[in-house]
Amino acid sequence: xxxxxxxxxxxxxxxxxxxxxxxxxxxxxxxxxxxxxxxxxxxxxxxxxxxxxxxxxxxxxxxxxxxxxxxxxxxxxxxxxxxxxxxxxxxxxxxxxxxxxxxxxxxxxxxxxxxxxxxxxxxxxxxxxxxxxxxxxxxxxxxxxxxxxxxxxxxxxxxxxxxxxxxxxxxxxxxxxxxxxxxxxxxxxxxxxxxxxxxxxxxxxxxxxxxxxxxxxxxxxxxxxxxxxxxxxxxxxxxxxxxxxxxxxxxxxxxxxxxxxxxxxxxxxxxxxxxxxxx
Numbered sequence: 001x002x003x004x005x006x007x008x009x010x011x012x013x014x015x016x017x018x019x020x021x022x023x024x025x026x027x028x029x030x031x032x033x034x035x036x037x038x039x040x041x042x043x044x045x046x047x048x049x050x051x052x053x054x055x056x057x058x059x060x061x062x063x064x065x066x067x068x069x070x071x072x073x074x075x076x077x078x079x080x081x082x083x084x085x086x087x088x089x090x091x092x093x094x095x096x097x098x099x100x101x102x103x104x105x106x107x108x109x110x111x112x113x114x115x116x117x118x119x120x121x122x123x124x125x126x127x128x129x130x131x132x133x134x135x136x137x138x139x140x141x142x143x144x145x146x147x148x149x150x151x152x153x154x155x156x157x158x159x160x161x162x163x164x165x166x167x168x169x170x171x172x173x174x175x176x177x178x179x180x181x182x183x184x185x186x187x188x189x190x191x192x193x194x195x196x197x198x199x200x201x202x203x204x205x206x207x208x209x210x211x212x213x214x215x216x217x218x219x220x221x222x223x224x225x226x227x228x229x230x231x232x233x234x235x236x237x238x239x240x241x242x243x244x245x246x247x248x249x250x251x252x253x254x255x256x257x258x259x260x261x262x263x264x265x266x267x268x269x270x271x272x273x274x275x276x277x278x279x
Contacts, residue, residue, distance in 0.1 A: 009148050016098070016125045024130050032130060035137035042165035043141040045119040046188070048091045049218055049241050056235045056265030059121060059220070060085035060258050061094035061245035062112055064104060078108040079115030081254060086116040088258030092142065094243060097135075098124040106138050113139030121169060127153070132160045142167045144190070147177035155184040171222060173205075175212050187217055190243060193224035193234075207237040228264035235270045 024032075049057050062078045062085075082093045095112045096104040104124070113120050122140035126132060127149065135143050143161050145154060147170050154170070161168040162185070170186040172178045181189055193206045201224035210219050220241040221234045231242050244261060251257035 006148075009146075012125060013127050013149070016127050016131075020128045020130050020134075023134070029130050029133065032133045032137050036133045036164060039137055039139060042136065042167075043117075043119040045092060045121075045142050045167045046218065048119055049188070051091065054262075054266045055270040056231055056239055057091035057241050058089065058231075058258060058261045058265060059092040059094050059241055059243040060088070060090040060248050060254075061096065061123065061243060062108060063096040063123075063245050063249065064108075077111065079111040081249065082112040082115045082120075084255040085248070085258050086118050088255040089262035090118060090258050091241070092119045092121055094121040094123050094144075094245070096123045096245075106134065109135070109138045109140065126157060129157070129160050132157060132164065132166075136164045136166060140166060142169050142188070145170045145186075147172040147181050147186075151180055151184060154180070154186075158185045169220065172209060175209050178209050178212050182214065182217065188220065189213060189217055190220040190222040192222050203233060203237060206234065206239070210238045225261070228260050231261050231264040232267060232270060235265065 051057060062081050078095060085093050093112055093116055095109045097106055097109050098104050109120070109122055119141035120139060121142040121144060122135040122138070123144040124131065126143060126145055132143060143166050145157055145161070145168055147154065149157070158168045158170070167188055168186055169188045169190050170181040171190045171192060172181055173192045178189060178191070191206050191209045193201050193203060195202055195205070206221055213219060218240045219238055220243050221239045222243045225231060225234065225242045225244045226247050234242060242261065242265070248254050248257050
């Protein structure tokens, strides 16, 4: 039920806030801001995600567990996987940094940042400004936010992400969340293609949400991409980017798997399928 989903999100958000407060007690906000200021500038991501000659680009994700597979920690060090992804042509590498259930960490972000030159997306449940500065201090170029936050909180976090030179990526599940994100200043939207209760992939869900977004907004498919055919199908539904996690980690050859996704995203048959107007 919707109430259960809302209550669960609020509980997880409270846990994320408590964890951030605990880290802030060890490394104060003043120090984190200074670390962020001294870090190398954020890499340009929007142009990378909408590169010429490619209808759909690929963000490959490093994660240690997923909703359908409990433990991926034996699949390789985050930096090693990230290098495979970049060599396969991934436009960006996403790193799940949230410890709750995902077993991620900022150390994984550090490892990936040191391993690749492509932009890096930090993927966690961000609920406080401290986490924004923290992500920048550890080298993030993009930061995932969640549209279920209160609109004023979401807008404040988006503004802060952008003020630090990063790109905010806002995850949405409904048309209402997508419209709230646009009103809050979001310009990169990650649309979940999974049913929140059953985890089943519903391509129609992505298409329904994507159709309310302005053409200049970058549309990311989050979840449900199992291979090249899915990339092409989502491209025809209006996707600019696919974010792939479990499928690439569990593949026998991550570099080749990413390369196949990238090739599918640049397939000539998609040149007229994109929702964007030609430049």
